Amino acid sequence: MNFHVLTLFPDMILQGVNTSITGRAIKNGVVSVSAVNIRDYAGNKHMKVDDYPYGGGAGLVMQAAPVCAAYDALAESLGKRPRVVYMTPQGYTFNQKMAQDFAKEEELVILCGHYEGIDERALERIVTDYVSIGDYVLTGGELPAMVVIDAVSRLVPGVLHNSESAETESFENGLLEYPQYTRPEVFEGKRVPEVLLSGHHANVEKWRLEKSIERTKKYRPDLYQAYCERNGIGI
Ligand code: ADE
Secondary structure: OEEEEEEOOHHHHHHHHOOHHHHHHHHOOOOEEEEEEHHHHOOOOOOOOEEOOOOOOOOOEEOHHHHHHHHHHHHHHHOOOOOEEEEEEEEEEOOHHHHHHHOOOOEEEEEEOEOOOEOHHHHHHHOOEEEEOOOOOOOEOHHHHHHHHHHHHOOOOOOOOOHHHHOOOOOOOOOOOOOOOOOOOEEOOEEOOHHHHOOOHHHHHHHHHHHHHHHHHHHOHHHHHHHHHHOOOOO
């Protein structure tokens, strides 16, 4: 799968994705990440890509022309016009289902805004998906873009080496993940729960489900309610 990030800070993206599991996936050729510098499409000698908002107000707005030109050039080189995800607090909140949907694309463009956002006319022309990573405002869309690249990449076949781990984690069954333990059996006087040492697979699964439900109920009552509704459990 190929990600193409339209940004004013290409180095931030490339440095961010080049380590850990995404870095390995890139080196193995399973995933590629290219960063297009929107400033290269400024079309003026000062390389200016932003201006004051019509109607007044603080900050600067990224202009439509460089953003559209950057996308058009990319689309031209790819021979198609891929889906464009715009990272913005004014979008649908990113979740695992969206990650699964994006993972089906061969090419995915991610557009990062800065300052007070991007001229609406550029968005209307090229954006297919408006995505927020949560209810807080960041200085730009680069960190959110990296979040999306990370979450989507790990669903691309061949990225995770242990294929099981993409399936059994939080959210795949609508519940938060159960606690995990590794050696030693006793740490600072605290023992690993006995059932995990028992070798009794069914009991281990039962314990994990109980813990998942307990955590979900405490930290994510919204997910817990949906889980109960799906499974016909009365609260
Ligand atoms: N840009 C700034 N804040 C953001 C957020 N919360 N999600 C996505 N893009 C953003």
